[in-house]
Amino acid sequence: MVPTENDSKLTRELGLAAVFTTAAGTMIGAGIFVLPGPAAAEAGPSSALAFVFAGIIALVATMCAVELATAMPRAGGPYFFVSRAMGPLVGTIIGLGAWLALILKGSFALVGLGWYITYFSSVSVLAVAAVGGIFLIIVNWLGAEQSGRLQTFVVLGLLMILAVFVGGGVPVIDTSNFDPLLEHGWNGVITATGLVFISYLGVVKATAVAGEVEDPGTTFPRALIAAVVFVTLLYAGIMLIITGVMSLPEIEASTAPVADAGELFLGTVGGAIIALAGVFATVSTANAATLSSSRFPFAMSQDGLMTPKLRKSSTRFGTPTRSIWLTGLIMIGLALLFDAEGLAKLGGTFGILVFALLNVTVVLLRGAQPEWYDPDFRTPFSPWLPLLGATAALLLIPFMGLLSQVSAIVLIVLGIAWYYVQTQIGETVQPDHTIGDQLQRVQYRQAIDDKAERLGTEVDTHSKIVVEVLQERPNRDLLAIVAAFARRYDATLDVVVISEVPAQLPLSEYDPRLDRAWVDTLERRLESTDCDVNFEHVLARDRTDALFDQIDDRTELVVIDWYAPIEKQYLRGSHVDKILHSDIPVQIAVLKHRGMAKLQDIVVATEEKPYDRTEVELADAIAASTNSSLTLMKVIPADASQEMITTAKEYLDNLQELVSSPTETEIVLGDDVRTALIERGDAADLLILGSSSHPVPGFFGPTTDIVAAETESSVLLAKDPETMIPWYRRIKRRLFD
Template identity: 30%
Template structure:
């Protein structure tokens, strides 16, 4: 398959991103926004940039993980599933066509400066140029990208000239009042101008064509956001400082007005020409982008098939282009400029909330195929800020935009029921979502066991392609293990049966055919050779298979069920908790599988001679000691049984604990001893002791703070500070 040529450098990427933002946000919106908050409009633009920053960072991460997948619609569809993909596709389509409609309304206002037509006919002028744009999009002339760069350059030069001549002429009297409606007016204006920055993430749609996307894509988004926020803030300040608020508040061609004031009639005409060209170009590119969303949805079987038709000669999606322009015409005719801007902002805010949620879900579920080269900083706080601030902005936009979002959600759900219900894809959240999230977002269904011959493919090129049905231990390899051999050794140490099953599991998105990943995998060949050598040298019975799957949890669940194993042994990164709302595959399995669990944190220790088992008193203490004894026998090691007690413990309780603990290790075969240490800092105590041991064995981790409980993002402090390798054991009650 041919790949896209990565020919877009950083400079070009910044130009494209700026081009996506430059238009109605500065040529039309400032006057209407100033009427809502006063001269503090510049602050509203600045706060809007801060609010959109999380979405830019999140989309940078998503785009580097899926650099050729096609944008926000696909990110949401892969994360939340076809239902939300359908709703998101419609929301994105509407947000772009509304923004383009807004640009054409502004274009009509600038046109009245150049052509003697009544303001009442500006809508019809906008409709005429919409018809021209329809024809251009069908024949594909918009593909001449150099024209867009020229237009952006002219616009930036014009705005720079306004700043140079406008800043010295600021009238301080015009800057009062700063706030016409207090803090609420300011924040609602932030929501209103939010749409001005929507184009910052458009560059992600061509991530597959950017050179070194893991570096250049985030840089392009951040630099273009900084540049455009500086332009918006400074130009807005110049506007309110040079135009009386009584005039600016109802002006939808403010760039013409300020140019006329500063430079006279002919400079005003020049600014009007720039406004006309910029806004038409923006509307044209908006139609180009918007029409692709229903087209992509039709290809994915989420909309009627006829919408996926392309023109036989021009190879453009003619049906969705016509449909997009038709809806834009209705918007221009029947909605006023303020309602168009509010609706466009509302839909874009909703999409950016979803983008931030996508990053949290994809990271927390630890889905195997999600491996972005660039990761958003300050995770998950930056994403949580984006979600919370987005919800606040949606509320402040008013009732009508909220009702519109609700209606679109209902329509999207009905469309999914009609056309998309047969879609075979499922979102990551549906696969690995924890119960409360699934109750909120999906109708709860009982998980059906997957047949190994159906939902996974076993690589049988050089393996026997059969999963054992009598293995005592199953070791799933997920690709992030430091030493697969060490993990298999731990599995062998835990095993009380003859055989051990090792399964290298490769998870791919639902959109990828499993068979396409099976062949020509040298890593699998290398693992098979290494485990064969390990089995011979350690005299253990290891069966190794490689499987490709769409769902790790279901596959491991079936492996556990088919093998009737006693233990599942996983490599572990030290995460202590699973979240309430979302879960990673290991977290889901820990709550659904009846076998015991062993999570091994490999800290590089290769020879185990001394084992430390640290337990708080519990009903499974005897079983834990038996496991520690078995592991010590396997390695020919000794083990120490550690109890950390409060410094204020009474002598009677201390003696009782010592007696019961000695009784627990009295039947051990391996050499063992008891250590009871008085300390009020168990983490520090165990950390210091771990330096004298090779393996630390702990019980199941416990949940604590509400953030960790909700999102499972905490680290196990015992494991994090341990100087040796750690084995976390979860023993199911009989």
């Protein structure tokens, strides 16, 4: 089911032009009117490159946002996308980050408004910022319709004025101003890229209309990609004109660089018109920031991540009153505390974190493949392009100053602390799943793909299974089980008895004879398996080394019969212990026989982790050979999220389709995993357990060791060579291979 707050359908009537203008309008604003001075101070004549690089990073994030929006078209915004994919903890971080990024963008625009007002009158910049902020709070409080009308009018006016500026400025560019181009080096360009990044933050807002777009799989991405490219070229062109008609000292000293540049080739009236456009642009940006940022605390409060007071709307105007006033007052306060450059860097830092998380969300969802995730558009070259975009964005932060770096860390710590405080208050937090659930799904998908690939691989007709038996202990069930394996792998059974010869006794003096009656019984039972069998008695100083000598590149499986209790004092340092901790690249199975009369009920049990390939293959082989019932059982915590339960069920259903034997699935919810496994094992004839999913100082893993020791049924413990591969490498393989 698609994770959406509202399942009602929207009318799809927006075309390419409508979406393009909407997206372009979210980006055209204060950035290009205010930032040329600070950008030129950092990058010099190459400052136009900063807008290009920031635009490229924004373009990748836009494609990821489009993919997420077409998968979740009934709601939009980075907070919703990320929280529904990664859970409320990460959602809290991105919600606070996106909120603060837009607040800072609004504060930055208010300071810019003061700068452009001073072009006409020598008033206080901070006074203008404060008055402008109060005005916009009231406008947004009165309703989004009034705010939207103001926004549309301003954007259209800006486009016309900027078109005149570019058309008049290109012919008068002095190319000598660009020599040398990299006057401040690449470090200056990268620093300026982080500085101007705030100009592109609004583009993600345009994804909110995904549910209203005709043919969203093509129209929506084309419109947004075209908008980002257009705005990037427009910004770079304007910056080229400014640096081409003004000297660097003049640009750095100007509080209205676009107007001052325009006055040089459009005259006094032209400069005044562009200054007026700067006023409109800064008002537009501040208004859009107030409108969109105030919705974040409103949405987070609906998910239980902020106080319920913020979710209340005005009965008269239908707007989130408290959220708007809280956001607006913080915006004004920040405008009074920081200068434009500081606000741009802080806002850009938080925006970078948001864009990076959007990119990572796409990678995670592609790897997890939840049933509801079916976007109409898919980001090309995934996962490499999204990860490259996220990495490029994050690499800007070290160039943005100590305050920005500390702020990024504080945001993450604050988000984590805020989340845990809210969960302790008692408010129901949404969604109920976590990023761990999605990572679990990635592991499940990898496990299913691995098993499907294994089943599709042709079996080596020359493969063999090495079976070690103990003298005078002919385990009939062991032979029946290994015969099932031999039939499954179409393999030869190499049955070996290893006699250890004490070091003080020469091998030539050791009597190698086995009990004849035992040998006759063993050979008779081997013949009854209808398998190709090789029997060998080996004399050796070291039993483990002798068994290793039996293993070669044809060996599919090593089976060991274990008679001692499954307890650490018996296992530690034993023959079995040495084999389990070796790096032999074959599957290992250890049978602990407890006198099963007849194989009828086989249970393969595990915790939250996926099954190893070995335990499923062996269980399927035994069930098929003995006509036993096969049950795939998984124990997950009683307080597991619905996402975790659904994921586990999907995994078992997919696994059920891959095995050849009739199979049932069983999910048990319980806090005591070991007790649940033991109780289910007691009711079965054979309990099959896999090893730990990562290397552990124990033997098969803490839970497996205890369950195998305490259950009353016979136990087959399976270990796959893949077990020694760390979990993060297996997830990496799922995401990238």
